[in-house]
Amino acid sequence: QVQLVESGGGVVQPGGSLRLSCSASGFTFSGYGMHWVRQAPGKGLEWVAFIRFDGSNKYYADSVKGRFSISRDDSTNTLSLQMNSLRAEDTAIYYCAKTLGYCSGNTCYPYFDYWGQGTLVTVSS
Amino acid sequence: DIVMTQTPLSLSVTPGQAASISCKPSQSLLHSDGKTHLYWYLQKPGRSPQLLIYEVSNRFSGVPDRFSGGESGTDFTLKISRVEAEDVGVYYCMQSIQLPWTFGQGTKVEIK
Numbered sequence: 001q002v003q004l005v006e007s008g009g010g011v012v013q014p015g016g017s018l019r020l021s022c023s024a025s026g027f028t029f030s031g032y033g034m035h036w037v038r039q040a041p042g043k044g045l046e047w048v049a050f051i052r053f054d055g056s057n058k059y060y061a062d063s064v065k066g067r068f069s070i071s072r073d074d075s076t077n078t079l080s081l082q083m084n085s086l087r088a089e090d091t092a093i094y095y096c097a098k099t100l101g102y103c104s105g106n107t108c109y110p111y112f113d114y115w116g117q118g119t120l121v122t123v124s125s
Numbered sequence: 126d127i128v129m130t131q132t133p134l135s136l137s138v139t140p141g142q143a144a145s146i147s148c149k150p151s152q153s154l155l156h157s158d159g160k161t162h163l164y165w166y167l168q169k170p171g172r173s174p175q176l177l178i179y180e181v182s183n184r185f186s187g188v189p190d191r192f193s194g195g196e197s198g199t200d201f202t203l204k205i206s207r208v209e210a211e212d213v214g215v216y217y218c219m220q221s222i223q224l225p226w227t228f229g230q231g232t233k234v235e236i237k
Contacts, residue, residue, distance in 0.1 A: 037174075044215075044217065044228055044229070044230050044231045045166075045168075045174065045217055045219075045228040045231075046228070047225055047226045047227070047228070059224060061225045062225065095173055095174070100179070101162075101221060108221075109156065109160070109162050109221045109222065110221050110226065111162075111164045111176065111179055111219065111221055112166075112174075112176060113176050113185065114176075115173040115174055115175070116173065117173055118173060
């Protein structure tokens with residue numbers, strides 16, 4: 001069965017950096033795009049970043065563009081999110097999610113069929 | 126950005142009764158290929174979100190048939206025909222016709 005396990009969350013000061021990982025199993029990781037979605041405490045869901053199955057394109061929410069970087073390592077079935085210049089408003093549970101849907105050229109129409117359990121990132125001094 | 130407006134924001138339902146949640150996007154979600162990119166998720170208390178419905182009306186694998194999705198004009202609806210205790214949580218609609226992919230604010234369903 002599909003399993004997604006996030007790690008790397010923790011407490012970090014504003015301006016600091018953190019790297020999240022998501023270990024995938026139960027499916028052919030190299031065949032699917034992957035996302036990061038976050039949820040601030042007591043709030044709703046916000047899509048953060050997406051990487052296509054072959055890593056050819058990466059997409060980011062404006063709120064994290066230029067600060068966060070999504071990557072993947074198909075040899076270890078691992079998705080990563082490098083988060084730099086962290087702000088208080090980045091405090092959230094970060095979920096990795098497997099994608100379904102399709103892309104036409106550089107335009108994608110994804111949805112998320114499986115989610116990890118999430119890892120909490122707290123940005124505070 | 127496409128704004129997804131859900132109503133109501135909370136719902137208290139007697140077990141066995143029906144429930145309905147509406148989602149209204151600020152723009153059309155219909156692609157020229159005929160697909161409509163509207164999805165429904167449920168986040169049970171303390172759990173990760175789970176996919177219920179894809180492309181308006183298709184139930185995801187393992188989702189009970191008491192859940193159904195549809196559309197009426199420019200609005201989309203998630204219906205639960207007979208609410209059970211395990212259906213409590215927050216329901217979100219989501220669009221992926223246009224970046225950034227956005228969610229509704231969520232509808233909290235509780236049992237009376």
